[in-house]
Ligand SMILES: [Zn+2]
């Protein structure tokens with residue numbers, strides 16, 4: 001009997017994960033923390049909640065990327081603050097820049113749009129938590145507003 005070497009069946013051979021081109025890059029003020037994203041980033045959402053306003057010094061503006069498309073350099077300088085039951089916020093421990101918002105265990109990462117390198121090719125899409133807006137400014141961008149999260153109506 002001849003010994004038969006089994007050829008790998010077509011379709012079972014794993015292709016290496018195909019990484020698309022870098023679509024965005026950015027980083028903190030001092031440059032210690034840098035990031036890259038591949039794939040499509042979400043349009044920018046302005047968040048008026050009290051936590052964002054305290055953490056960013058004003059309204060937060062976030063885009064969003066899939067974690068699988070996201071990579072960091074200088075991760076040792078990135079610190080996380082558990083800001084609530086549902087999420088944590090990442091900042092540069094050297095310069096204090098507010099960089100990321102991430103739902104615990106989430107598959108995506110919120111990226112503070114102000115930390116992106118230009119050109120971002122992104123635009124604002126709507127406002128959330130407008131019921132928590134600070135009393136010292138007006139929202140005059142004409143974009144859709146949600147009193148709470150995007151799904152809260
Ligand atoms: Zn920094």
Ligand SMILES: [Zn+2]
Nearest residue numbers: 047048049052
């Ligand atoms: Zn917020």
